[in-house]
Amino acid sequence: MIEAAHLSERQISGFQHRTLEPADLLAVDRHLAVCAECRDRLAALTGAFPETSTLRTHLSEHLDYDQTVAAAHGAADAAIQQHLAECATCRGEVEDLRQFRSQLAAPGKVIAMPRSKPKWRIPAFAAIAAGLLLALGLTVFRQSKTPVAQAPPVTARPVEPAIPPDQRAAVQLALSTHRLERAPVLDSLIAKRGVLLGAPGETRSFAVQAPVGAAVLNDRPVFRWEPVSGASKYVVAVFDERFQKVVESPAVTTVEWTPEQPLARGRVYNWQVTAHIGARTLRSPVPPAPEARFQVAAAETAAQIENARRDHPANHLLLAVLLANAGALDESAHELDALAASDPATAQSLRESLQAVRPR
Numbered sequence: 213m214i215e216a217a218h219l220s221e222r223q224i225s226g227f228q229h230r231t232l233e234p235a236d237l238l239a240v241d242r243h244l245a246v247c248a249e250c251r252d253r254l255a256a257l258t259g260a261f262p263e264t265s266t267l268r269t270h271l272s273e274h275l276d277y278d279q280t281v282a283a284a285h286g287a288a289d290a291a292i293q294q295h296l297a298e299c300a301t302c303r304g305e306v307e308d309l310r311q312f313r314s315q316l317a318a319p320g321k322v323i324a325m326p327r328s329k330p331k332w333r334i335p336a337f338a339a340i341a342a343g344l345l346l347a348l349g350l351t352v353f354r355q356s357k358t359p360v361a362q363a364p365p366v367t368a369r370p371v372e373p374a375i376p377p378d379q380r381a382a383v384q385l386a387l388s389t390h391r392l393e394r395a396p397v398l399d400s401l402i403a404k405r406g407v408l409l410g411a412p413g414e415t416r417s418f419a420v421q422a423p424v425g426a427a428v429l430n431d432r433p434v435f436r437w438e439p440v441s442g443a444s445k446y447v448v449a450v451f452d453e454r455f456q457k458v459v460e461s462p463a464v465t466t467v468e469w470t471p472e473q474p475l476a477r478g479r480v481y482n483w484q485v486t487a488h489i490g491a492r493t494l495r496s497p498v499p500p501a502p503e504a505r506f507q508v509a510a511a512e513t514a515a516q517i518e519n520a521r522r523d524h525p526a527n528h529l530l531l532a533v534l535l536a537n538a539g540a541l542d543e544s545a546h547e548l549d550a551l552a553a554s555d556p557a558t559a560q561s562l563r564e565s566l567q568a569v570r571p572r
Contacts, residue, residue: 219243219250224257275302277526278554284309285555373523379530386533387558391565395539400480401425402570403502418496420485423506425570427539429514431474433506435483439467440494443487450475450483478510513538529555532562541570
């Protein structure tokens with residue numbers, strides 16, 4: 213049995229060389245499980261201390277992006293607070309984010325966004341235990357003829373690429389002004405009420421939903437509209453800026469349609485859907501409703517945003533800013549909805565500016 217607060221040199225040596233009696237071996241093992249000082253003495257005695265120290269530093273379970281933001285806003289739960297008490301790396305990142313947000317209040321000052329440091333995602337206790345077992349050659353309760361299970365190889369999680377300077381500046385501007393910038397292309401997409409493609413005089417109508425008054429990343433956008441009571445089929449027609457028809461759907465019975473062939477990138481289009489109700493037809497939009505205009509984003513713009521989505525999938529603030537700058541208002545709104553889970557105040561202020569650009 214272990215009476216003292218820490219193991220004696222005889223107990224540590226006996227545990228190392230497996231010369232203790234079974235009952236003493238169990239007692240020493242239980243003590244090592246709860247006593248960091250004795251574990252360090254054992255590791256130093258066997259030469260495993262440098263390796264385990266490195267493992268503690270680099271292979272700990274760090275906070276992810278949303279948890280770091282929550283901690284910086286003072287909304288960390290008990291588990292995150294416990295982790296911050298033990299992990300200097302994550303405490304530093306949380307403090308960096310807090311300082312960055314506080315510095316934004318200083319007008320006219322160019323501030324570099326804090327960069328995420330490379331993090332490994334392997335639980336610390338598993339890494340340290342593996343290091344000790346490898347260095348000491350120990351397996352508690354292992355019998356001489358019992359095969360030792362091989363641990364799977366540890367693979368490092370790829371380091372997240374740095375955000376380009378122009379994108380960091382765009383995010384900084386959105387945070388400092390509490391709004392998303394209006395994309396210039398919206399001037400040609402948000403139409404005013406007036407005469408459209410359809411013949412005037414149609415008193416009954418229904419609403420088209422998307423894409424309207426915004427850009428889209430996909431060159432095969434999904435066209436959506438409200439259902440019409442009694443309609444047996446719908447036909448969608450897409451026109452270019454000179455009102456020349458570029459594509460028309462077959463008759464569909466659902467309230468959405470995706471063209472089979474891609475539309476040209478960087479071009480502005482408008483579209484209209486016709487509902488067939490028996491022998492009658494009903495179109496939307498019709499005067500005095502505005503045209504349903506949209507743009508298919510240029511290839512360079514689409515590639516830039518898709519690269520950001522691939523490299524920073526959890527950075528909803530960055531994606532919302534890039535999409536808004538491209539005029540992709542609907543997709544930007546989706547990213548703000550995701551951002552609201554970790555930073556509701558920022559998401560709300562930016563959502564208000566997005567709604568002001570194109571009021572519904």
